[in-house]
Amino acid sequence: MLDLLLLPDSDGAVRFAAWTMVCVAVLVVVLFLYTIGLRTATVIGAERQRRLNEEWRAVLATVLLSEQEARTIKLPVLPRHQRINLLELWNRTRDTVQGSAADNLRIMGDRIGIISIAERLLRRRQLQSQILAVQTLGHMAHEESWDHIAALTGSQHMALSITAAGALVDIDPQRAVQMLVPLIAKRRDWPRTRVSRMLRSIGSGLVSEPLYRAVRSADDTDRVYLLQFAQLAEHDIVDALAAELIRESKNPDVLAAALKLVSGRDDIPRLLSLTQHDASFVRMQAARLLGRIGQPEHVPVLESLLHDSHWWVRYRAAQAIASLPFLGPNALRALRERQQDLYARDILEQAYSEVGMA
């Protein structure tokens, strides 16, 4: 091998192959050692975290219960290399509590200088450090960091931007909601469940008005997206919004999304007209809604939907009929018997079986 590598008369291709071989072998060894190193670091890190948890969990538990303890309890020594571990533990604990327990944690956080630790972390380039820092500053309700964190909501890294949004909510929910709701439709990369949790933590009282405005001013695509969160607004606002959209919108996706939100009987004529809509999913939602708010005079409309060309429309219509409170077993059976269409009979039989009335 050494001959092949070094001899001046070796063929160039062979020498290239020999050097490649050496490089690959070295790379294999490096990757192997790196993997072992990683595993060692993981094991050491886990052990370090375990020891820190052991030491600090008891302190945190005491702090959660008493403001006095939060101010006076003797804190364990915090070595520099364990600061991040503690921040993680502190944030995890903070995520699980509210009210005075959260205030107590802030008091303890002040005592260990958690804000300056977080600010230093925020200056690092690693994404995970920045996320931890933003989360901590939010949990500490550190208003001085508002502008910096607000700028991070525009980060291309979804994890950082959604964490920044959550931190703003922690700092000042009223101010945050005005800024964040218009952002929701633009940041489709934000996990919807995270967004919904954030809006819920703000509360329907604060969310309703900006959400209503955002939906009203959005284009149809954004409207459909935003309407997923409408249930988090106050009921009267949701009803008003749904009624307006059903009355005004021509877009089938918006209509279907709005129909899911309706709870009242405000605009029955419009609803009945939507049972004839071209889009099957609008007819399906209309049928489902009629099952919830329908009156005896709407039964023929639902019966007509049992002949629809789309299975889901027939199915929802059958389910709606089976759920109408004023139709007893005899009426339901009679309704099935008078169907001439085999599809209608089949789907009614299935819907009746589902509610235990075969």
Added chain:
Amino acid sequence: MTAQQVVLSLQWVFLAYFILINLGYLAQNVIAALGIRRYLQTADQYAGEGAFSSLDVPISIIVPAYNESVAIVTAVKAMLQLEYPDFELVVVNDGSKDDTLQKLIDEFNMRPFPEAYRKRVPCQEINGMYRSALNSRLRVVDKINGGSKADAINAGLNACRYPLICVVDADSVLQTDSLRRVVRPFLEDSTTVAVGGTVRIANGCTVRSGFLEKVGLPRGFLPLVQVVEYLRAFLFGRMGWAPMNALLIISGAFGVFHKETLVEVGGFNPDAVGEDMELVLRLHRIMKQQRRPYRIAFIPDPVCWTDAPETFRDLRSQRVRWQHGLGQALFLNRWLMFNPRGGAVSWLAVPFYLLFELFGPIIEVAGYLFFILCGIMGWLAWPEALLFLSLAIALGVLLSTSSILLEELSFHMYPRFRHLMLLYLVAILENFGYRQLTALWRMQGLYRWLRGGKHEWKTISRSTSLSDRN
């Protein structure tokens, strides 16, 4: 030109193949590493999903079952406990000759149900539908045997109600949060039509009540070497293609699809030997032919654990079938090959699979024969030949090493140092005999495809049942 000159000129063909295939794999490695890093950076943000369940997309799980009497009850019980707010479980009994259906009826109090069944994709006739009186999420479709898993899945597809369908083998062990993880690409991008997840080898793991309790490594060499193979195939093989939207395979053991799109393309192909790959290729083809925006995604999370063959006979049968299926799937969707509208699928993935995965075994086996022939004839320059051989082995080891590193960087599922050492040892040993053997089996598969073999349900003999084992 003498015979010697002809034979020796072939060395350039082998060299070119060798360079291209390794460059291809190394490129996939880099792309996969970046993809996994990006994925993990955002993974935490999805933790604790389900707090607002109406935002989750309901999923229908289809479990095709043919003679699964031993494992079906445990599998169904485990699947009913999956952590997901809204799902239904549709078990398709594909005319089993054993008591699969009766076991389901007895255990879950299944009752005949007059379902308004719609045959939207072709499949064999239905004998009846059952609904569990104990758990309304569970239904069973009892059908006449259609001779293939694809036919059973299609029957399930016809019975499903939800917008996403997840196809799971009855002998698969799922992570409890697998649905939550695999649904993520659908939430992120509304054009997503299919998502695959990482499948791992269950041999050697401890399974209790259908759930994975402890990860371990198998004792036998054959399943052990497949652990490394699966790491390579999933962690960089599929993660390497997915960012280019050029993923060609979603494992039949676990995949999630957008139902309406699946119905539009005609469901699974009952005549396909590798129905999973054929479907994904068909999805690519039809989406591209119709010029529709779409995404076929992959998540690196280990979501599903499956039994690997433990005997040479079973392994050979599996590899022959896979190669047969690959050839058939590529041929059926040959429109994709170098099609101007095909993008990375047509210009990178399909040619790569054709050249290196389908016809690769021919070149590989020919290379070994060439080596032996030249050795016998005295045409071999031994130092150079040994150098080439060593380089081939070293590159093979490098690819395995990097996949083990990717696993350690991401999920580190194998908890002990001993596991790591064993995986490294296998990464070296597989190059001496195993690789050559699988190349031969793949050649057989290729031959079977060219000859036109018949497809039927295949089951591997398992060393243990997935019921309870350690």
